[in-house]
Amino acid sequence: MAPPPPPPPQPPPRRRDDHRSARRDPRSGGPYLPRPRRLCGPGGRPPARLRPRHRAGRRRRSTDHPRVRDAHPQRLRHRRPGPGARGGRPVPGERRRRVSYERTPVRDGQVIEVGDTLRVRVIHTPGHTHTHLSYALEADGEQVAVFTGGSLLYGTTGRPDLLGPDHTDTLVRAQWRSARRLAEELPDETAVYPTHGFGSFCSATQATGLASTIGEEKRTNTALTADEEAYVAQLLAGLDAYPAYYAHMGAANSGGPGKPDLSAPSVADPAELRRRIDAGEWVVDLRDRTAFAAGHVAGSLNFGLDGQFVTYLGWLIPWGTPLTLLGETAEDVAEAQRELVRIGIDRPAAMATGGPEDWAGGATLAAYERATFGDLKSALTGGDEFVLLDVRRDQERTEAHIPGSVHIPIQEVPGRLEEIPAGRVWVHCAGGYRAGVVAALLHARGRDVVAVDDSFDNALDLGLCPLASETHDNRQEINA
Template sequence: MITVLTLDTPGLGDRSYLAHDGEVALVVDPQRDHDRVRELAERAGVRITHVFESHIHNDYVTGGYRLARAVGARYLLNADDPVSFDRVGVRDGDVVTVGRMRVCVLHTPGHTHTHLSFAVEDESGQSVGVFTGGSLLYGSTGRPDLLGPAHTDTLVHAQWHSARRLANELPDSTAVYPTHGFGSFCSATQSGGDASTIGAEKAVNPALTADEERYVRELLAGLDAFPAYYAHMCPANAAGPDEIDLSPLAEADPAELRRRIEAGEWVVDLRTGTAFAAGHVAGTVNIGLGGQFVTYLGWLMPWGTPVTLLGETPAEVTEAQRELVRIGIDRPAAMATGKPEDWAGDTPLRSFPQATFADLAAAFDRGERPAVLDVRRNAERTTEHIEGSVGIPIHEILGRLGEVPPGPVWVHCASGYRASVVAGLLDACGHDVVAIDDIFGNARAAGLPLITA
């Protein structure tokens, strides 16, 4: 019997997999902190002998290279991938035996030119599953534009054909195990769900229900921005990432924290948006660990800027370190733990109010005309937005500060997380802000005037 175990990395919207026959195991697309995969194998009582990489990733630094070296496994990549280290090169049609598993290599370009999928059969020849990386996702496909506009047209057509190939060559019962699509910006459109099969995807996936022309047109029309840090991931993966170091960081006292803030470094408060709004050190930024912490930090912070982490406990800082190494931010400059009063020294704490959409509606009812800043992505805002609001997506806010309305400005997103991040950034820049900690669906219930596409 073949068992597939899933390892979620929700901060990046990705999944890694360990498949085993009870004795030996293969791993697909492991994250850089590969100790999690090794612990999974140890609990299952199996030995990792092969590590497969579906593509040179753009959204995280891989752990495949170092995992293979750590456990003495074979590291398998597309033979055409330009990397600077030794690996086992595989191509379309190759078959790799892993214990009682038979792995068929399928070239599925679309997310990248050299993208591979791996179809696994048991020793009787029965299809177990296919690891699709950034090809066929749950209800979607991987986006084709990450390599630049010169490649997008070729890749989007290739993606449609790759999805069709998987659907045509594999039984409907074959389980689909994608790497991306669980909040990852590598997904072309919103993707979700806990499980799927080839047969299920045939019924719902646009790549399998629409003709090529329609699929291409609609996919390209729906593409939105992706995180700026992606530009640094492919070069890091092609070079062969180093091992990680999660040892404790140097402790910073209030004077050092103030010096770092005044020098333009990023001092990041890891607490919740509610805790940050109630009281924080002036000039700090709030990106809470409870959401897509590493995605937004990597997207917003100028690459290479020294970062200091503030957490209530050392465990929170360690968790943030672990997330940061996944995108190649290896050693933050410093850390501090405790409460904001411990970090501020003699400097007074800053705060700003939080509110709901009902509170905003009440302000309108009183005859006030509060400035409203919508920090959702353009595609979200186009669907529906508050009449008179200003739209600046979160990832553009630092480059468009001059467009932020004079305060007090009420900041909202879809759920409150991004609004809290932007409110903190604006507060650090001296803006008078109100953070709306609420679900956008409540805006209509509150009676706010909405414009719908």
Template sequence: MTQSSAVQSGTTVSVVPVETPSLGDRSYLAHDGEVAFVVDPQRDIDRFTSLLDELGVRLTHVFETHIHNDYVTGGRALADATGATYVVNADDPVSFERLGVRDGDVIEVGSMQVTAVATPGHTYTHLSYALAHDTGSGEPTHVAVFSGGSLLFGATGRPDLLGPEHTDALVRHQHASAHRLADLLPDTAEVFPTHGFGSFCSASQSDATASTIGQERRSNPVLTQDEETYVRELLAGLNAWPTYYAHMAPANLAGPDAPSLELPALADATELRRRIEAGEWVVDLRNRTTFAAGHAPGTLNFGIDGQFATYLGWLIEWGTPLTLLGESADQVAEAQRELVRIGIDRLEAHATGGPEQWTDGPLASFETATFADLAQVRHHREVVVLDVRRDDEYASSHVDGAVNVPLHALTRSLADVPAGEVWVHCAGGYRASIGASLLSAGGRHVVAIDDSFDNAGSSGLPLVSDPAGEDATD
């Protein structure tokens, strides 16, 4: 968790972002020194209760901007644990008690005023929350907006997660909602979105770490383009999203409880082998270089140092028994925390140490290489070049002759990878290692390219480019 303070000039209101980089999201705690509210909390609520204790403030309200598609909320659990009021759109068909609010409703939180603003687009019932405070004039002034999946930094939340039959209506709602926020709020109001930091809930990504309504008015396409241009360009840039998203909204409508973060039982090498042979997933959390050098045969590499939960949740068949291997109990606990955020609550077992403790036989391994190595190898022998980036990344620029199977489709397409020695690459190495581990577990001869795709062309590899595409990074 990364915490930083954004203090509104001339006021006593502070906003503390609580970041979840692996999912590309931010939650927020706002307080006036005495009482506080939280917006869009992740499910591991101990981060928020610890922060409340650290700040010495009392939580009175928990706000949800929308029924989330990319993570399981901690809103109800946090409200129950603290006695706070849980605030959710009155039109969301939830199965739990909450304070239902609609557009224009104002909630007093200590010296702060929070106004619900209907901002459909990411979902039909999406709300933003405008924060007002007396800055010294005697009248409350809007100083910030918690915009959820509506107005993001340089972007907006994607409008296609509810299905193609809703996308056209939602993208137009998104355009109107962004303009409504820009018209309602002063240029100085800070923007605090939930998505846009790597989340696939964002239509595009920005490197910005902070913004205001004025900055967005000058640079965000949704506010600088007419509706038709915005709609056309946004829809053209949309790509696949993780399959686990399908399980998030139903879980959130049910009001999930706080998860257990107690580690599962320890497994020895014999049990690990039994689980692998039974078709269960045994996942090695170590970094890709260490994994490639030596690992228990049949294990898969989803390094905790990358977007671990996003890609594991995307690739695993929901409900597949899962065991985690880590260098330490802390590493396994970190991974378990990531997984409960997307609703994977049950782990079968875990093991710590290293691969020598995780298998009774010889270790498996595969080579790692660079794009320069690939260029040299292709002069001497034929190899299969497997590009596991998304379709849009491949269309933008790819190695001539490369086969494209996006990582999220690879588990269903392993048999379709051409025969021969397979050199696997992505944009930076993380996804390539996952793909290589899947192929290696299936008995294929693989080499993982641990290199930036930016180096492919300068290494002498011929590239095929589509100027209409967009590149991306891991």
């Protein structure tokens, strides 16, 4: 029997600030990534009114499968055993989405009953992708929450450009209409639970807050306070770069579930580590940037687990490059593995645990200096000759920058090394993590570096950015 013909292409719909948060992670100095509130009481159990009740003899509807919003490009969604290994229950997904795994198609407006008290309504909310879904939750006849995924976020919306420029204009307008639909169909007291929060590159502009409701979003979200043209113009002007590994996620998610191999990689001795480094492979030290700068294996790179490890490693590594992980403990390596499989880096080539002396095999450890913006000011006024490299994103640079600095965003550094002038290089970002990553990268290639491990707020306070007063409050930026 011949397969059914593909659905006809949908016609395009009729046409009808970047604001940074000052909240910081006290451990890493990087962006604070809040976890959304849970619909749970003590012990992680949902409140009684949100727990399904079942009549005697009535068949229970399973609720332990994941909801599929779209073939999302940020992370792999099915890094778990496939449907066959989970009792054969197919996952639900948008009816028009072409995927290669078993699923239960759902459609806009469909209601899924969960026991006698809970009802979940499917809402098609295109904008982040064409097939994006939101889910409105009703308990005991009361609309209590909506799971908005990459549609309506706290103070913003999901970005519409991840599928490429050919889709951006259609999706940005669809995103505005989707946000309006959610606001029109749901009561003001409905709690909003998005997939993406502060620090997510899937956010069109910087998401803010730890919790919200439809009513709050009506008052503060540009998608709900501005007309369509103003929203489109502001959102598109605020888009910045996103991690390169996103390009691999859509196809992998559409390909279906796969069980990751999280067993420990083979252990590399110092001789093997040196061979891998000399061969151009990536040997990544997972320790924090302070420990790495004090002493590390020459040629190794640093992506500490205390920051946005997987985001920047996945963004910078040439896809397919063999990767070896160095951690103080086997647990550190295992944590890194769990993060890496979520972006499609399934198996490290090797690992080693202990400390740099164990990994170097008697060879001299490499090291470089760390400094503050106060140290930088002294060096600038003292007449020292050096290159100041700013590795923040374009929008951060626009808000405030140190005159005379060279600007190369972190994700562009590996491909633009020849543009960095000769001489000593001081590297800064907004909080220290990205500067540490780039300093390690440059040092591995023989450059003399100083990593500025400090908050950019201090550069403003020290008067290193004379143009800062002509912009909005520059402290509202991601401190990473």
